[in-house]
Amino acid sequence: MKKKLYYFIFLIFTLIGFPFLITYLIINQRSKLVNNIYFNFPGIIINKKKCINYDKLLSNFLDESFSVSIINHQGFIISSYNDEILRIPASNQKLFSTAYVLNKYNISKNFKTSLLSVGFDKYYLIGQGDPDLNYSDIYKLLSNIKENKNININIFEINTKYYWPKGWTIADKQFVYGAPITTLALNSNESQYENIKSLKSNIKKYINNKFPYSFINIKIVDKSEKFYIKRSIELDSVKSNPLIALVTLANSESHNFTAESLFKNASNTWNDNNYFKLKNWLGNKGLKVDNLIFSDASGLSRNNRVTTKTISEFLNKMQYSKDFSTYLSSLSIMGVRGTLANRLKNSELQGKFFGKTGTLSNVFALSGYLYKDNKPLIISIIQNSNEIDRDKTFNLLEKIYKLEKCL
Secondary structure, eight states: HHHHHHHHHHHHHHHHHHHHHHHHHHHHHHHHHHHHHHHHHHHHEEEEEEOOOHHHHHHHHOTEEEEEEEEEETTTEOOOOEESOOOOOOGGHHHHHEEEEEEEEHTTOEEEEEEEETTTTTTEOOOOOOOOOOOOOOOOOOOOOOOOOOEEEEEEEOOOGSOTTTTTTTTTGSSGGGOOOOSSSSSGGGGTTOSSHHHHHHHHHHHHHHOOOOOOEEEEETTTTTGGGGOOEEEEEEEOOOOHHHHHHHEEEEEEEHHHHHHHHHHHHHTOOOOOHHHHHTTTOOOTTTTOOOOOOSSSTTBBBOHHHHHHHHHHHHTSSTTTHHHHHHEETTBBGGTTTTTSSSSSTTTTTTEEEEEEETEEEEEEEEEETTEEEEEEEEESSSSOHHHHHHHHHHHHHSSSSSO
């Protein structure tokens, strides 16, 4: 009878104590297994903690064009300001899309540009959006073509209607940062003179010079028509830099082409411009995404709408991902590297803020991890205004760093 009573008491204590144990393990990140389960769990454990000194700073220092969210190292929202107002995030959008990519691939993953063949006279050139692809790579692949009376080369590329995501302006498209997103992009399509038509022309010149007596036929084929390459043999391929380098390029240097190319590969969406997979992925992590608008992966689209609350909650949850160390290392570092290299040099914050900037006309955003006493404060700041004040954002970051503990 006593054994049954003890067993019953033990069971009651276990049922009562288990949720507290799990919460403790999650907040303190004591178990990799629990961390991974929590990251993939469709829910978020976030509590609010009143910090009068932080609230006072935000309300006295900012105007209504700003939104701010701050989460401490224990996952408590310690202060917020207009944090549920939908804002244009600019390149802070990359914080979501690069995490999606890391979740899909191993960090050593490469993307290939390949030359395939069927029979003795049919060749197929197909790519995956390698941002560093150049003519030396193309000529290396073409060197595998053998002389024949007829040489047919099919160049696979996406339809022109998918070159740019929705919300990229005509003005954006004239500059390097708004280059078209294609699978065979020479040097990330940075030169308007290097496009699929010039590639076709240069390939024809190369093959003509090599085989002057062959009849050469070159076509540009829609990438969606992959039935062409059934039963094909890969003759050679050129590999991109590993994923970890590409994600760092997208985040630290805010490279739009790389961010878009990575996402299109990871989501298998080269043949459309729909970003619902990214939104759904975030929703499956427990974030409230119903009212958010995702129109691209890089943040150049003016159609994107997110909140600082969503960004900060996501950055908090990313700490539980198996990919977090890679993710953190890909970000800009204050006064050290990337788009933050020249900001707050020789200050207390140098080397202590790992984050992402976002800049458009009428938009400035800054989100990331501010390390204070080796513990991260997660901060997301977005200003949408006709009078953007970037210095004010960085001054706010300094003031937050200098604040005493939550009062």
